[in-house]
Amino acid sequence: MSATQATRSPAIGLDIGTSRIVLARPNGQEPEFRSQLNAFVSIPYSAMTEKALAREGIPYARKESVIVVHGDESERFADLLGVEIRRPMTAGMLNPAEADGTEVILRIVDSLLGEPAGKGTRLVFSVPAPPLEDAANLTYHAATLRDLLAQRGYQVDTLNEGLAVVYAELESTNYSGIGISFGGGLCNVCLAHLAHPVASFSIPKAGDYIDASAAAVTGERITLVRLEKENGFRFNGAFSTKIHQAIGVYYDNMIQSLVEAMQECFGSSRQLGKFRRPVPVVLSGGTALPEGFAARFEQALSAASLPIPISEVRLATQPLYSTARGALMAALAEA
Numbered sequence: 426m427s428a429t430q431a432t433r434s435p436a437i438g439l440d441i442g443t444s445r446i447v448l449a450r451p452n453g454q455e456p457e458f459r460s461q462l463n464a465f466v467s468i469p470y471s472a473m474t475e476k477a478l479a480r481e482g483i484p485y486a487r488k489e490s491v492i493v494v495h496g497d498e499s500e501r502f503a504d505l506l507g508v509e510i511r512r513p514m515t516a517g518m519l520n521p522a523e524a525d526g527t528e529v530i531l532r533i534v535d536s537l538l539g540e541p542a543g544k545g546t547r548l549v550f551s552v553p554a555p556p557l558e559d560a561a562n563l564t565y566h567a568a569t570l571r572d573l574l575a576q577r578g579y580q581v582d583t584l585n586e587g588l589a590v591v592y593a594e595l596e597s598t599n600y601s602g603i604g605i606s607f608g609g610g611l612c613n614v615c616l617a618h619l620a621h622p623v624a625s626f627s628i629p630k631a632g633d634y635i636d637a638s639a640a641a642v643t644g645e646r647i648t649l650v651r652l653e654k655e656n657g658f659r660f661n662g663a664f665s666t667k668i669h670q671a672i673g674v675y676y677d678n679m680i681q682s683l684v685e686a687m688q689e690c691f692g693s694s695r696q697l698g699k700f701r702r703p704v705p706v707v708l709s710g711g712t713a714l715p716e717g718f719a720a721r722f723e724q725a726l727s728a729a730s731l732p733i734p735i736s737e738v739r740l741a742t743q744p745l746y747s748t749a750r751g752a753l754m755a756a757l758a759e760a
């Protein structure tokens with residue numbers, strides 16, 4: 426897409442996730458997606474380092490005596506320098522331990538946009554459903570990001586992450602069904618009827634929980650566990666290593682917690698009578714990617730008997746992009 430087209434883009438969908446920020450823009454039949462890790466490292470300033478980074482085309486920002494490298498490059502940098510990667514968000518929301526987190530998020534959004542979109546462009550970004558115990562942080566998270574993006578001149582709205590998955594994936598049932606995003610910080614669930622959210626919630630057990638728990642019991646570094654999980658882990662067959670076995674234990678624990686929360690949340694909804702037919706369940710997010718995950722989840726779901734009948738359980742077409750796609754659809758619908 427050329428800079429001129431981007432400037433005229435009528436709408437932007439943003440998935441501001443704990444692990445990744447994904448941008449979706451209209452681009453003919455299929456949206457264009459771009460993504461970056463929602464992470465950074467800061468290193469002491471030196472003129473030589475600054476020059477080297479500029480020459481390599483690595484995005485960075487200078488702030489007084491430090492240089493901040495953000496996005497995908499931060500991982501390589503952290504590794505090279507032997508420092509820890511830092512994260513602007515934790516458990517789906519702004520990380521209270523990172524005072525400059527919002528600045529990093531804005532820089533990443535700007536770098537994904539390239540040319541800024543025109544003033545008045547509709548921008549919808551995803552927010553988690555309220556976690557069962559911590560709704561006050563969510564209010565702050567959503568309001569802070571909304572204000573900062575509005576200051577850029579956009580017309581900003583938020584969209585529940587689970588509902589975004591429903592928009593992205595469930596056109597065939599007229600946006601009725603269950604959308605689940607298995608992310609880094611949270612799992613987000615939304616039961617929708619004709620594009621309207623009937624019940625939604627999040628739980629703070631997702632990819633980060635699996636990494637930290639499996640690292641704790643095996644004595645390995647969290648980063649190593651995460652790389653093992655992303656590159657070699659699958660549900661089919663026996664686990665070949667201790668790390669895989671531990672990852673499997675915490676995956677099952679996350680699935681079980683989520684299914685129990687679905688029973689509880691949907692069970693207390695008074696609107697289940699609206700659903701005349703069984704509904705589909707769509708699974709998205711990075712944590713849904715390992716081979717065999719959908720089958721494992723379906724097994725747990727059928728053992729639990731939900732208060733609403735399920736027609737099928739399937740993986741989203743592009744699990745890493747569903748939330749951004751749904752946010753873009755919401756932005757376009759209002760544009």
Ligand SMILES: Nc1ncnc2c1ncn2[C@@H]1O[C@H](COP(=O)(O)OP(=O)(O)OP(=O)(O)O)[C@@H](O)[C@H]1O
Nearest residue numbers: 442443444445608609610611632655710711712714
């Ligand atoms: N191939 C893979 N196999 C298993 N896990 C993966 C894979 N790729 C990414 N992940 C995990 O997916 C998680 C990130 O998923 P995603 O990008 O959907 O999260 P997010 O939207 O940034 O977070 P959240 O929605 O919780 O705020 C991380 O825990 C990452 O380790």
Ligand SMILES: [Mg+2]
Nearest residue numbers: 442606608748
């Ligand atoms: Mg997400």
